[in-house]
Amino acid sequence: MASAASPPSRRGRARVPAAQERLYQWSGQVFETLDGLAHIGRDPAGAANVYIATGDSGMGMTHGTIAAMMLCSQICDGESEWSQLYDPRRKPLKAGGEFLRENANVAAQYADWLRPGEVGSIDEVAPGSGAILRSGLSRVAVYREESGEIHACSAACPHLLGSVTWNHLEKTWDCPCHGSRFDRLGEVIAGPAHSGLRVLDPRTLR
Numbered sequence: 001m002a003s004a005a006s007p008p009s010r011r012g013r014a015r016v017p018a019a020q021e022r023l024y025q026w027s028g029q030v031f032e033t034l035d036g037l038a039h040i041g042r043d044p045a046g047a048a049n050v051y052i053a054t055g056d057s058g059m060g061m062t063h064g065t066i067a068a069m070m071l072c073s074q075i076c077d078g079e080s081e082w083s084q085l086y087d088p089r090r091k092p093l094k095a096g097g098e099f100l101r102e103n104a105n106v107a108a109q110y111a112d113w114l115r116p117g118e119v120g121s122i123d124e125v126a127p128g129s130g131a132i133l134r135s136g137l138s139r140v141a142v143y144r145e146e147s148g149e150i151h152a153c154s155a156a157c158p159h160l161l162g163s164v165t166w167n168h169l170e171k172t173w174d175c176p177c178h179g180s181r182f183d184r185l186g187e188v189i190a191g192p193a194h195s196g197l198r199v200l201d202p203r204t205l206r
Contacts, residue, residue: 027170029179029190030058038063039088040070041080051075052088109176112163113139122150122205130166130173130184135205139163141173141197142205143184152205153186153197164197173197 013019033039033055040063043050051074053067066082073080084090117134122142125131130143132155139155141164153173155163162177172189173182181189186197 029181031055032057035090035092038067038086040067040086041074041083041088044089054088109162112165118166122152122202125150128171129168130171132163132165133205140200140205141166141186142202150202151185152200152202153182154200156198157193158195158197159191159193 031054036057039055040053041051043052051071056063070080070082118131119125119133122133125142125144127144127146127148130141133140133142141153141155143151157164157175157180159178159180162175164173164175167174171184178192180191180193182197183189186199188196
């Protein structure tokens with residue numbers, strides 16, 4: 001989930017005359033777990049000497065402190081009194097319904113491959129923006145620079161082949177299935193994908 005700064009309010013502008021125009025904005029990703037608690041502890045995949053701290057649900061300051069205390073105890077003493085509570089391998093039974101709903105939503109996202117593109121040709125993509133174009137059986141992620149230069153990539157996320165969508169706020173390609181994110185040129189920004197979108201020659205789309 002992305003958030004962005006809002007323009008200065010009327011009251012704020014009255015109190016701070018210099019705050020008239022928004023020049024920059026921030027955004028962030030909030031990673032939610034099924035039960036609202038972070039995943040802190042030994043790598044659930046079993047890698048030796050690897051510890052993780054993730055799933056902050058917007059409480060990074062709190063979880064950062066907890067993680068420092070827990071991981072220090074686990075590394076130095078072999079255990080922490082909170083290990084079970086924050087165990088990354090836990091499967092909370094009460095969250096079963098949420099788990100099923102999320103996975104049903106993921107499955108529904110694959111229907112994008114059957115839908116038409118957002119534009120009929122690359123000429124319809126506005127400068128500084130991106131859109132999905134259908135090319136035969138494929139979906140293509142097309143971005144147009146402010147200068148007019150066109151970049152094209154396969155819309156298939158290399159993680160599990162979900163179809164990416166254009167995020168106009170952050171100018172990124174985001175996969176709605178598992179959260180992978182790519183910059184406007186297709187380079188991976190955040191996983192679970194480990195590689196970028198496959199680059200295509202835009203000349204083949206005309």
